Amino acid sequence: MDKPVIDxxxxxxxxxxxxxxxxxxxxxxxxxxxIVAFSMPLGFTSTVKLAPESGRSGLGGELNxxxxxxxxxxxxxxxxxxxxxxxxxxxxxxxxDFVIPLWNMHVSTADHSLTTxxxxxxxxxQKSTWWFKGLYWLTHLFSKEDExxxxxxxxxxxxxxxxxxxxxxxxxxxxxxxxMIKCAIDKKTDVISITVTAQDPLVAATVADSVQHALxxxxxxxxTTKARQDLxxxxxxxxxxxxxxxxxxxxxxSYADSNNELILESYKAKQDDLENDMQLRYxxxxxxxxxxxxxxxxxxxxxPAFSVIQSATVxxxxxxxxxxxxxxxxxxxxxxxxxxxxxxxxxxxxxxxxSAKEEESGAAENVSPELQEEEVAGQDGV
Numbered sequence: 001m002d003k004p005v006i007d008x009x010x011x012x013x014x015x016x017x018x019x020x021x022x023x024x025x026x027x028x029x030x031x032x033x034x035i036v037a038f039s040m041p042l043g044f045t046s047t048v049k050l051a052p053e054s055g056r057s058g059l060g061g062e063l064n065x066x067x068x069x070x071x072x073x074x075x076x077x078x079x080x081x082x083x084x085x086x087x088x089x090x091x092x093x094x095x096x097d098f099v100i101p102l103w104n105m106h107v108s109t110a111d112h113s114l115t116t117x118x119x120x121x122x123x124x125x126q127k128s129t130w131w132f133k134g135l136y137w138l139t140h141l142f143s144k145e146d147e148x149x150x151x152x153x154x155x156x157x158x159x160x161x162x163x164x165x166x167x168x169x170x171x172x173x174x175x176x177x178x179x180m181i182k183c184a185i186d187k188k189t190d191v192i193s194i195t196v197t198a199q200d201p202l203v204a205a206t207v208a209d210s211v212q213h214a215l216x217x218x219x220x221x222x223x224t225t226k227a228r229q230d231l232x233x234x235x236x237x238x239x240x241x242x243x244x245x246x247x248x249x250x251x252x253x254s255y256a257d258s259n260n261e262l263i264l265e266s267y268k269a270k271q272d273d274l275e276n277d278m279q280l281r282y283x284x285x286x287x288x289x290x291x292x293x294x295x296x297x298x299x300x301x302x303x304p305a306f307s308v309i310q311s312a313t314v315x316x317x318x319x320x321x322x323x324x325x326x327x328x329x330x331x332x333x334x335x336x337x338x339x340x341x342x343x344x345x346x347x348x349x350x351x352x353x354x355s356a357k358e359e360e361s362g363a364a365e366n367v368s369p370e371l372q373e374e375e376v377a378g379q380d381g382v
Contacts, residue, residue, distance in 0.1 A: 033330030037323035045319035
């Protein structure tokens with residue numbers, strides 16, 4: 001099967017033949033592109049870069065040495081059971097569990113004309129394009145949903161919020177936050193890049209800084225959950241051991257004071273039993289105190305460290321829309337569409353048919369009058 005061949009000569013001929021049409025469509029595309037570009041709201045981007053810790057610190061080995069003194073084995077200090085790898089951080093930033101706590105953060109615009117919560121800013125103070133407003137109006141025109149049945153929109157998301165079942169406005173705001181936050185991971189260096197795009201530069205920088213701290217707190221909370229649970233359990237055992245030791249000591253001292261001058265062996269045996277029980281409780285109490293200190297150190301060991309490579313700053317230039325690119329794209333699409341239409345209209349087969357028809361009509365017109373009279377006479381004779 002022969003491959004289609006692009007005839008550049010034919011394309012140039014079509015462009016020359018329809019150049020007026022190309023001028024008109026290009027001008028219309030430029031005007032339409034300018035309208036679209038200037039109708040889109042501005043966007044400002046603020047970027048934060050973090051470098052998480054690459055591995056365990058030397059504290060694990062010190063903890064193992066200290067734990068061995070009390071007969072406790074903490075395992076290898078280089079082993080990690082972390083289920084949140086850096087490649088999963090973008091999924092964390094795109095989850096409702098991460099986004100919803102950001103609703104109550106306070107943001108201010110660069111001109112200080114508005115100070116409100118992020119939820120209220122995204123729900124009621126966003127600019128939109130005219131075609132989006134038209135689509136939104138049509139959607140609500142034919143929508144039969146009753147907001148009152150859904151709980152209605154709330155400007156204060158801290159009340160009546162169910163992450164399992166968000167209403168229409170809350171779901172819209174959650175989606176808006178997910179769209180404005182982008183988290184990317186450099187697989188070679190594990191550097192976390194958090195970019196936030198908003199219609200106001202100060203809002204973008206504020207949200208980027210808050211997302212940075214929220215992500216650090218989220219990862220820290222996860223990484224230290226097991227260690228903090230162990231710490232709470234050790235604190236409970238320590239309090240019980242201390243209470244039992246104090247009670248045993250009180251029993252021993254009370255019995256020894258009340259029977260100080262007695263020389264009977266039965267009293268001495270009971271006193272020895274109380275003393276041994278007190279000593280046993282003290283040994284347990286001492287071990288629990290050591291393990292409690294190890295549990296506190298374990299929490300500190302499990303706490304991840306993040307190095308801020310680039311902190312959030314207020315952007316001075318807009319990041320979108322790229323108006324020149326939009327106008328150029330409109331021009332290119334217009335040119336391609338016009339070219340395809342012109343090539344279909346001026347297809348070589350169609351041109352051949354039209355030229356054949358023109359030749360036939362021209363030949364008919366060039367027949368001499370004598371031949372036409374002879375043909376008419378012949379038809380009469382017949």
